[in-house]
Amino acid sequence: KAGVTQTPRYLIKTRGQQVTLSCSPISGHRSVSWYQQTPGQGLQFLFEYFSETQRNKGNFPGRFSGRQFSNSRSEMNVSTLELGDSALYLCASSKAGGREQYFGPGTRLTVT
Amino acid sequence: GENVEQHPSTLSVQEGDSAVIKCTYSDSASNYFPWYKQELGKRPQLIIDIRSNVGEKKDQRIAVTLNKTAKHFSLHITETQPEDSAVYFCAAPTTNTDKLIFGTGTRLQVFP
Numbered sequence: 001k002a003g004v005t006q007t008p009r010y011l012i013k014t015r016g017q018q019v020t021l022s023c024s025p026i027s028g029h030r031s032v033s034w035y036q037q038t039p040g041q042g043l044q045f046l047f048e049y050f051s052e053t054q055r056n057k058g059n060f061p062g063r064f065s066g067r068q069f070s071n072s073r074s075e076m077n078v079s080t081l082e083l084g085d086s087a088l089y090l091c092a093s094s095k096a097g098g099r100e101q102y103f104g105p106g107t108r109l110t111v112t
Numbered sequence: 113g114e115n116v117e118q119h120p121s122t123l124s125v126q127e128g129d130s131a132v133i134k135c136t137y138s139d140s141a142s143n144y145f146p147w148y149k150q151e152l153g154k155r156p157q158l159i160i161d162i163r164s165n166v167g168e169k170k171d172q173r174i175a176v177t178l179n180k181t182a183k184h185f186s187l188h189i190t191e192t193q194p195e196d197s198a199v200y201f202c203a204a205p206t207t208n209t210d211k212l213i214f215g216t217g218t219r220l221q222v223f224p
Contacts, residue, residue: 033211033212035214042201042214042215042216042217043156043201043203043217045211045212045213045214048211056206056211058211090156099161099205100146100161101158102158103148103155104155
């Protein structure tokens with residue numbers, strides 16, 4: 001099976017812009033979770049989607065949003081980018097009812 | 113709130129020695145405890161996990177132990193090799209969700 005894929009892999013944006021990141025889960029996986037990874041804060045949970053519904057949400061401002069499509073692919077959007085949003089954004093997929101999460105390679109976002 | 117503490121933050125060992133990383137969690141209802149290995153520039157990879165109905169699980173040179181009473185779990189790597197060098201993360205879910213709370217990571221360096 002193909003693993004979790006994320007696009008784009010690298011992105012450079014300026015403050016105030018918005019960005020959309022994409023995640024394609026492993027075939028058959030219906031749950032997608034998003035994480036922000038920074039050197040200082042480690043892996044921080046953003047949100048989780050299952051069957052096109054947001055099931056859990058972390059402690060991030062409303063500028064961070066996401067959605068999931070009927071084919072389980074997920075996107076996350078960050079509006080009004082700030083310098084502090086520079087990070088590696090990882091998504092992870094898991095089977096329905098499964099606990100094992102498998103990560104994608106991440107999208108490295110740099111905000112200048 | 114939910115919290116996972118991980119120690120030590122860095123660990124240096126000689127090749128062939130053992131390495132132990134410890135994590136404590138706050139949610140007593142947590143019942144699944146994965147460990148991830150992240151090599152430089154790569155995605156976190158699930159290397160072993162344990163569920164709350166067992167106290168220990170082994171897979172070749174790695175093992176995880178769980179003490180539910182004390183709310184801590186540990187990763188043990190025996191006969192360490194240079195390719196074990198990476199950042200290791202523990203995690204625990206919040207009650208009845210797939211939302212994983214990650215520890216802050218341990219950078220393991222194995223010197224030949």
